[in-house]
Amino acid sequence: MFSSLLIANRGEIACRVIRTAKRMGIRTIAVYSDADRDAVHVRLADEAVHIGGSAARDSYLSVDKIVAACKQSGAEAVHPGYGFLSENPAFAAALEAEGIIFVGPPVKAIEAMGDKITSKKLAAAAGVSTVPGHMGLIADAEEAVTISRSIGYPVMIKASAGGGGKGMRIAHTDAEAREGFERSKSEAASSFGDDRIFIEKFVTEPRHIEIQLIGDQHGNVLWLNERECSIQRRNQKVIEEAPSPFLDAATRKAMGEQSVALAKAVGYTSAGTVEFIVDKDRNFYFLEMNTRLQVEHPVTELITGLDLVELMFLAAAGEELPLTQSDIGITGWAIESRIYAEDPFRNFLPSTGRLTRYSPPAEEASPELVVRNDTGVAEGGEISTFYDPMIAKLCTWAPSRSEAIDAMEVALDEFELEGVGNNIPFLSAVMGQERFRSGRLTTGYIAEEFPNGFSGVAPDAESLTHLAALACCSAFALDKRLYPTTPEPRAVMIGAERWDFSVRADGIEYWLTAPDGKKLLVESGWKPGNSLCIARVDGRLLHVKLDRVTGGFRLRWRGADLIAKVLLPHVADLMPLMPVKVPPDLSKFLLCPMPGQIVRIDVAEGDIVEDGQTLAIVEAMKMENVLKAEKRARISKVRVKPGSVLAVDEVILEFEAV
Missing domain, CATH: 3.40.50.20 (Rossmann fold)
Incomplete structure (x- = not known):
C-alpha cells in the first residue's frame, strides 16, 4: 500500500x-x-x-x-x-x-467509457442492452432535426464527453431539437473542450437506476447493488437512494451481470458506475459508464457496509479485493439528499454568498439509525461562482425505506443553513409527498409534481395549529414579564389564520387553552437565542427552525416558511385594517436571475420581440441559462454587453409596450 x-x-x-x-x-x-x-x-x-x-x-x-x-x-x-x-x-x-x-481505472478504460458514442458501441458488443439512437457525429442543427425525426420524438440530445447534466437537452419538436443541439454543443465545448453531440430515443416514464462496480487488477469485478437516482432537475441528480424501490431480484441480477460484462470487456479496475434508463416494464438500457467514484456513493456504502474509497485504494495498490460476489448483500435502506446553494423559490437559480450559519444535524450510527453528512464547508465559508453549488450530502439509513425517509425529514428539519439560498425546503417537500413515499418515481418527477415551480409547502390544519401553539409558547419564554401568573390571552396570526390562546407555564410545560376550552400541552425547552426548537405539541415531536422577527417568529418546518405574529387580542383585531405593501412593478426589465456572466445578447435597442423569443444567455456555475421574452414588447435599452459579470437582479434589458 x-x-x-x-x-x-x-x-x-x-x-x-x-x-x-x-x-x-x-x-x-x-x-x-x-x-x-x-x-x-x-x-x-x-x-x-x-x-x-x-x-x-x-x-x-x-x-x-x-x-x-x-x-x-x-x-x-x-x-x-x-x-x-x-x-x-x-x-x-x-x-x-x-x-x-x-x-482509478486504466487509461484505456477511461478513454473507452469516457466517450459516450464509443461506450455505447462497446456496451452493445458486450451484450448490454442499449437505447436506439444515432451514434455518429452530427454536423449541424438541421442534421440534428433530421436524425431526431428518424428516431422519433421525444429524443435526448447529449454531449459525447458530457456529465453532471451539462450538454444535455430533451427535444419534443423540430424547434426544440435545433435549440437543444446549439445549447448542448456550446455547453459541451465550454465545459469539456469537446463539442461532439449524439442523439438517442428518450424513454417515456423513465427511471434512472445505476449499478455500482468495484474491480481489482486480478480480474475480479463485483457489482454492489443499485442506486435509484430518478429525482433529477435539469438532468442533475437531487435525491438518491439504495436499493431501488422498483427493481426485483431478477432485474437487479441481470443489470449487475451485464455491468460486470462491460467492465471486464474494457479491463476495468477500481470503482465505477454503469448507468441505465429503466422503463415502466423494467426493461433497462445502457446510458453510460462513469469511470470514477460517484457523488451518491454513500448510500451504497450504507446498505453494504463497505468503504468504497478503501476498496479503491486496495485496487490501486495492486491488492486483491477482500470479498467475493456472494459477500455482497443489502441491509436496510439509505436516502441521500444533495444540499445545494440554489433558490428553489426562484426556479432553483444558483446562489452565492457567505454561510452566516451552518449547523447540520448531528451525525450518528446505531443499529436502528444512521445520519451521515458529507460536506466540505463550515460556518463563515464562502459559496462562490467558481465551483459546483453543492454544499453537503445528507444521508440517512434505517431498516426500512419508510423509516429512512422519516429520518431524512427530521434531519432536514434540523439542518440550519443561512446566508445563501438553499434547497432544503424543496427536499423536505419531496420527502413528505405520497408519490415519493410510495416509490412512484421517474426522471420527470420534479417537472410533473412542481409544474409551476416550487412555492413552499402549506401545512395541514393540525400542523398549522401546532406551529401557532409553538410560536405562542416561544413568545412566553422570550419575555415572561409580559405574562402575569394568571393566564392572559394572546392571539397568534399566520397569514389570514388566527388562534387565540391563554398560557400557563410550569417549567418546560406550557398549557394552552383556546376560547372554546380546548387545551394543548406544549413541552418545549426553547430559550431566547436558540435557532432550532425541538418540542412536543400534543405528544407530536417537532423540529422547527425558529427565528425572531418583529412581533413574532419565522417558522420553517417540512418545506413551509411561515411568519407567526404573537399579539394582544385587541392588536390582532386591527391587523386586517393594516395597509398591504404593493411590490414594485419589474415587468419592464429583464433582470439577471442569478450571479453569472452574459454569454450572448440576441437583441438590440429598438427590436420588437415576441413571447418566447430568446433575449440573452447567462452562464452560471458552468450551465447556460436561456432568458426568453414573456410577452411582446420593444427593447428600449440594452444595459450590458457580452462578457459582463452580473449580480442577481441586475438589469440586462429594459422594455416598453408596443
Whole structure:
C-alpha cells in the first residue's frame, strides 16, 4: 500500500477521501486554489499545496499543476475524486508517466467509457442492452432535426464527453431539437473542450437506476447493488437512494451481470458506475459508464457496509479485493439528499454568498439509525461562482425505506443553513409527498409534481395549529414579564389564520387553552437565542427552525416558511385594517436571475420581440441559462454587453409596450 496520497479535488469529496486515508494511516496532501485557501479540505489534510487561481481552469483542471504538486509533496498516489480531472485519460497517463499511482481505472478504460458514442458501441458488443439512437457525429442543427425525426420524438440530445447534466437537452419538436443541439454543443465545448453531440430515443416514464462496480487488477469485478437516482432537475441528480424501490431480484441480477460484462470487456479496475434508463416494464438500457467514484456513493456504502474509497485504494495498490460476489448483500435502506446553494423559490437559480450559519444535524450510527453528512464547508465559508453549488450530502439509513425517509425529514428539519439560498425546503417537500413515499418515481418527477415551480409547502390544519401553539409558547419564554401568573390571552396570526390562546407555564410545560376550552400541552425547552426548537405539541415531536422577527417568529418546518405574529387580542383585531405593501412593478426589465456572466445578447435597442423569443444567455456555475421574452414588447435599452459579470437582479434589458 502506498504511504502518501494527493487528493486532486476540493470540497466534500476531498474531505471524504481524506477521512478514509487517515484511518488507513496514509499521509494526505490537499491542493487548493486562491478561492479555497481557507477551505475545510485544506485544514483536514496533513499537507496542502497551492496550485493557482480561483477559476478551475487555472488550478483544479491543470494537469501540469497537479503533477507538479505531486512532485513537490512526494505523493505516491493521487485520488481524483469526481468531476475536474477524474475522467480525463490525459491526466491518468501523465501520472503514469511520472510513476505516480492513479487511484482509478486504466487509461484505456477511461478513454473507452469516457466517450459516450464509443461506450455505447462497446456496451452493445458486450451484450448490454442499449437505447436506439444515432451514434455518429452530427454536423449541424438541421442534421440534428433530421436524425431526431428518424428516431422519433421525444429524443435526448447529449454531449459525447458530457456529465453532471451539462450538454444535455430533451427535444419534443423540430424547434426544440435545433435549440437543444446549439445549447448542448456550446455547453459541451465550454465545459469539456469537446463539442461532439449524439442523439438517442428518450424513454417515456423513465427511471434512472445505476449499478455500482468495484474491480481489482486480478480480474475480479463485483457489482454492489443499485442506486435509484430518478429525482433529477435539469438532468442533475437531487435525491438518491439504495436499493431501488422498483427493481426485483431478477432485474437487479441481470443489470449487475451485464455491468460486470462491460467492465471486464474494457479491463476495468477500481470503482465505477454503469448507468441505465429503466422503463415502466423494467426493461433497462445502457446510458453510460462513469469511470470514477460517484457523488451518491454513500448510500451504497450504507446498505453494504463497505468503504468504497478503501476498496479503491486496495485496487490501486495492486491488492486483491477482500470479498467475493456472494459477500455482497443489502441491509436496510439509505436516502441521500444533495444540499445545494440554489433558490428553489426562484426556479432553483444558483446562489452565492457567505454561510452566516451552518449547523447540520448531528451525525450518528446505531443499529436502528444512521445520519451521515458529507460536506466540505463550515460556518463563515464562502459559496462562490467558481465551483459546483453543492454544499453537503445528507444521508440517512434505517431498516426500512419508510423509516429512512422519516429520518431524512427530521434531519432536514434540523439542518440550519443561512446566508445563501438553499434547497432544503424543496427536499423536505419531496420527502413528505405520497408519490415519493410510495416509490412512484421517474426522471420527470420534479417537472410533473412542481409544474409551476416550487412555492413552499402549506401545512395541514393540525400542523398549522401546532406551529401557532409553538410560536405562542416561544413568545412566553422570550419575555415572561409580559405574562402575569394568571393566564392572559394572546392571539397568534399566520397569514389570514388566527388562534387565540391563554398560557400557563410550569417549567418546560406550557398549557394552552383556546376560547372554546380546548387545551394543548406544549413541552418545549426553547430559550431566547436558540435557532432550532425541538418540542412536543400534543405528544407530536417537532423540529422547527425558529427565528425572531418583529412581533413574532419565522417558522420553517417540512418545506413551509411561515411568519407567526404573537399579539394582544385587541392588536390582532386591527391587523386586517393594516395597509398591504404593493411590490414594485419589474415587468419592464429583464433582470439577471442569478450571479453569472452574459454569454450572448440576441437583441438590440429598438427590436420588437415576441413571447418566447430568446433575449440573452447567462452562464452560471458552468450551465447556460436561456432568458426568453414573456410577452411582446420593444427593447428600449440594452444595459450590458457580452462578457459582463452580473449580480442577481441586475438589469440586462429594459422594455416598453408596443
